[in-house]
């Protein structure tokens with residue numbers, strides 16, 4: 001198949017190398033130093049899916065006809081990135097590989113003739129330098145759309161992609177986006193402190209804040225009438241049970257996520273943006289919880305504080321120390 005990938009960063013680069021390895025013809029979009037690195041050599045992948053090189057065609061925008069297009073930008077860049085490629089992509093099937101709640105909606109609005117799907121990846125990938133990606137956790141990606149059972153087209157694309165990388169067609173994609181949003185509470189504190197996800201989970205005080213942000217996310221979803229989709233052992237009933245636990249017991253949830261992640265330090269995708277001097281996705285992660293809580297007539301103060309501190313780090317370029325974070329975010 002001829003597959004286009006918009007955004008050859010951490011996940012886009014991973015998919016590009018693995019899909020090329022599975023025999024597909026790949027074109028990626030890239031810019032600046034990333035484009036120069038791919039054109040001069042390759043995308044170099046290491047870690048969880050083995051070491052390899054991909055030699056995709058690379059250009060600032062896609063060209064030609066595609067059997068499938070993956071959108072692999074951060075949520076805040078998706079609109080611009082899809083719009084810049086819409087003339088070529090509209091009409092082709094599109095899978096938006098993205099965290100947050102908005103990806104499929106944005107693609108469907110901008111690409112009215114495309115069949116649009118979403119993908120929620122549990123892979124942890126670190127874009128260490130232009131054209132270079134290290135997978136720190138090998139894991140599955142969940143693909144689907146809407147809120148019903150996985151439809152035949154989702155199953156078909158999951159099967160095609162699974163020849164390269166494990167992809168599971170998931171029921172109730174919208175509920176699963178919420179479950180992934182709860183997982184993505186892992187992103188904010190590394191972005192604030194500069195610590196890895198594993199270091200946050202290992203720290204008693206920061207783990208309490210993380211647990212409180214997750215509990216707030218689950219309670220917000222419940223207030224919005226969400227039934228959480230099942231991802232990686234996290235089910236609706238498990239998350240509802242978690243939402244009723246005191247923090248001291250609820251900490252078992254982030255601990256179990258840490259165990260699944262393994263010991264290779266994972267920065268999370270939000271801290272990676274900061275390290276590259278880029279805007280972060282935080283308004284679409286913890287920020288989405290704050291907006292959804294507001295819509296439910298409730299509050300999400302822990303998530304609001306995390307959003308505020310990530311924006312502070314974006315503006316100052318300096319991390320906030322662990323003790324200061326704990327002084328500013330009191331959790332009970």
Ligand SMILES: NC(=O)C1=CN([C@@H]2O[C@H](COP(=O)(O)OP(=O)(O)OC[C@H]3O[C@@H](n4cnc5c(N)ncnc54)[C@H](OP(=O)(O)O)[C@@H]3O)[C@@H](O)[C@H]2O)C=CC1
Nearest residue numbers: 007008009010011073074077080081098099121124125269
């Ligand atoms: N990294 C990870 O481990 C995981 C990430 N995710 C999610 O996957 C999505 C992608 O994340 P990730 O791969 O980390 O992101 P990256 O920031 O590593 O890559 C995004 C890519 O999009 C490109 N891009 C940005 N703006 C545009 C634009 N307007 N037009 C074209 N290309 C653009 C960037 O190029 P440039 O550098 O030139 O700006 C970059 O190559 C996010 O929603 C993230 O939350 C989910 C699970 C794990």
Ligand SMILES: CC(C)(CO)C(=O)C(=O)O
Nearest residue numbers: 122123124186266268269
């Ligand atoms: C699963 C996780 C937390 C992997 O790092 C992720 O989604 C991200 O970094 O955005």
